[in-house]
Amino acid sequence: TTALSVKDLCKTYSGGFQALKGISFDVQPGDFMAMLGPNGAGKSTTIGIITSLVNKTSGSVSIYGCDVDVDFFAAKMHIGVVPQEFNFNQFEKVGDIVRTQAGYYGLDKRTAAERAEKYLKLLDLWEKRDESARMLSGGMKRRLMIARALVHEPKLLILDEPTAGVDIELRRSMWGFLEQLNASGTTIILTTHYLEEAEHLCRTIAIIDQGQIIHQGSMKKFLAGL
Ligand code: ADP
Ligand code: ADP
Numbered sequence: 001t002t003a004l005s006v007k008d009l010c011k012t013y014s015g016g017f018q019a020l021k022g023i024s025f026d027v028q029p030g031d032f033m034a035m036l037g038p039n040g041a042g043k044s045t046t047i048g049i050i051t052s053l054v055n056k057t058s059g060s061v062s063i064y065g066c067d068v069d070v071d072f073f074a075a076k077m078h079i080g081v082v083p084q085e086f087n088f089n090q091f092e093k094v095g096d097i098v099r100t101q102a103g104y105y106g107l108d109k110r111t112a113a114e115r116a117e118k119y120l121k122l123l124d125l126w127e128k129r130d131e132s133a134r135m136l137s138g139g140m141k142r143r144l145m146i147a148r149a150l151v152h153e154p155k156l157l158i159l160d161e162p163t164a165g166v167d168i169e170l171r172r173s174m175w176g177f178l179e180q181l182n183a184s185g186t187t188i189i190l191t192t193h194y195l196e197e198a199e200h201l202c203r204t205i206a207i208i209d210q211g212q213i214i215h216q217g218s219m220k221k222f223l224a225g226l
Pocket of ligand 2: 013014015017019037038039040041042043044045046
């Protein structure tokens with residue numbers, strides 16, 4: 001099955017602004033896809049709809065064969081999301097944030113604790129587990145968001161501008177981490193407005209402009225045509 005299938009997605013915000021004008025694309029299992037486009041193109045809106053954080057006006061979204069409108073919970077289990085803004089409770093402890101998320105996905109306490117340990121260690125945050133999240137640096141908060149998004153081991157991980165405002169050193173280490181995750185079988189989609197990031201990491205690319213997909217295909221072919 002297709003990892004992600006998006007068909008004819010439209011979004012008109014409550015103010016009347018038409019942010020998406022019929023977006024369609026498929027992502028195959030194991031792919032690492034970049035969604036590239038200028039500010040305001042519709043990337044966050046698209047991701048918001050795929051992850052059920054934004055209501056669509058029309059169209060359909062299917063994740064590993066589960067239509068988000070029909071099999072909401074099954075679709076949710078297949079997907080992990082790293083939003084742009086830090087949206088965890090800053091006053092909660094780092095370890096609790098990840099364990100609580102595992103609970104939302106129905107994992108029992110023991111599995112939740114094991115997964116939290118696994119992903120906090122992978123993201124080099126295990127030593128910080130008993131600290132309040134507000135004490136973390138910006139880069140650590142970003143890594144906490146990734147650990148939290150992986151705790152239910154989703155087949156598809158979506159990251160919205162994961163390295164925006166991140167220094168070069170952390171960017172390189174995050175790139176390495178995402179490459180390993182993809183090599184171990186996780187399908188990844190990220191939005192970025194850095195072509196350099198997309199070029200370094202991704203096998204395929206979809207370019208969004210003014211609420212429409214203006215190009216989709218292999219990264220190599222895209223770069224050859226520039
Ligand atoms: P909806 O159509 O989903 O009801 P709202 O107008 O209620 O959208 O806005 C939801 C959120 O998006 C609010 O937090 C608001 O501040 C933010 N928002 C509103 N307008 C814009 C905009 N033009 N660009 C980005 N974010 C916006
Ligand atoms: P991108 O992620 O590519 O920068 P967005 O999806 O955030 O683009 O925004 C697409 C367009 O929709 C922009 O023009 C933005 O101002 C508008 N927009 C985003 N959120 C809202 C909202 N909640 N209400 C009204 N307009 C919005």
